[in-house]
Amino acid sequence: MRASVRCSSQFERHYRNLVLQTKIPTYTERDQIVTTDNLTHTGIELEIRIGTHANPSAMSYRIGLVGKPSVGKSTFFNAATMNDVPEGAYPFTTIDPSIGEAYVRTDCAAPEFEKTCQPSVGACEDGTRFVPVKLVDVAGLVPGAHEGKGLGNQFLTDLNETDVLVHVVDFSGTTDLEGESTEGHDPRKDIDFLEDELDAWYLDILEKGIQRYADRHMADDDPEDVLAEQLSAFGIIAAEVKQVILGLGLEVTPMEWEPEERESLAREIRKRTKPMVVAANKMDTPEAQENWESITDDPEYDHLEFVPVSAHAEKALKNANEQGAIEYTPGDAEFEIVGDLPEEKAAGLEQIQSFVERYDGTGVQRALEAAAFDVLDLKAVFPGTDSGNWTNGPFRDCFLLPADATAEEFAYHLHSDIGDGFLHAIDCRDSRQVSADTVLEHRDVVEIISTNQ
């Protein structure tokens, strides 16, 4: 089946990433999306082919865990996904990226409709819905990665397949830039280096685009088209490239840009296409707590959102919960000790108790949610029914959609057939009809009326 789908820019990025990833064999299998080679752009129109078994719940957003070695990325990953990726106090414990399922929380809409939900994926606990996202644990990044140092370009390719980044920073300052053990290292250096490294990578590719434009100049191409083509792996289109150029007060004349103007442009494009949140990890240590105060007060870092995290604490709580020693819902700022525990274990849990009270949880859930909801501005939308006829059970699904997703895009998200036959939508809270181009709100409950149900 072939469909011409009108995409929002966020959707387009998502699909564009899918196209890039068809090079990876498991991708097509997992997401059941078949993309054509002759992907065509006309503004933000994109032609894609959706497999007949297209399953929207399998198409989840990808959050990438990035940072230098030994900051706790794998510990965070394991705590969030309950996986068993090796962790260690030595650099490059992780070499290949691991992908797991994590969750972001949102209030379930079912209680408002006096229903009990039956989630097809994820879970619902006491009215809190856990919506799946993919979490990617990538290898540690060291200075010079864009020139191939450490695990180099492979790392950069892996992180390019994510929609948003969680930069895990060792706030305790006990690891140097290479991830080796030290004391008194300033976490600011880590924050700066990651941004610089990404920017250098972007700049390399931007410079290639400028060179290509210079070579092709006589061909009468628009500069933004040539640059966007070169930068296409980052999921940016010509109109956005032009917008960023103009936003910086530059003329669209690439060959005349000074080196620092090229650097600013690379940085702006990176910020736009690789949004990130900082997970200030190892906050269970006194050194990290001291650094937290000074860094979050530093105006240099006003552009970033920081979340205090103890990946250790989250992992300990999940383990204790599995063993029946405590009752803990991920993300909560409290838990209950239920088992009869040995003194040492009880003391450890009490320490964690005071940590989660002080920092409003272990921060693992919060960092993921900051990435999904604050930085990426996603919204959770529930397919509903206005007639009360829930064919597959009430509130089975909850989908994460881009901030600007419309009712019609939601229909296409459900299935290309439903999108093709879109008539109108119904807001199930007040039974009002909703038109195709209405932008949906976070936690909307929407029924799609389509000729192809």
Ligand SMILES: Nc1nc2c(ncn2[C@@H]2O[C@H](COP(=O)(O)OP(=O)(O)OP(=O)(O)O)[C@@H](O)[C@H]2O)c(=O)[nH]1
């Ligand atoms: N105190 C404390 N230590 C932590 C925390 N999270 C991780 N660590 C420790 O930090 C070290 C590195 O953890 P990893 O999870 O292997 O780090 P990584 O970032 O995946 O490292 P690479 O795979 O080498 O890039 C281990 O000794 C962990 O036990 C935390 O929240 N608090």
Ligand SMILES: [Mg+2]
């Ligand atoms: Mg690791």
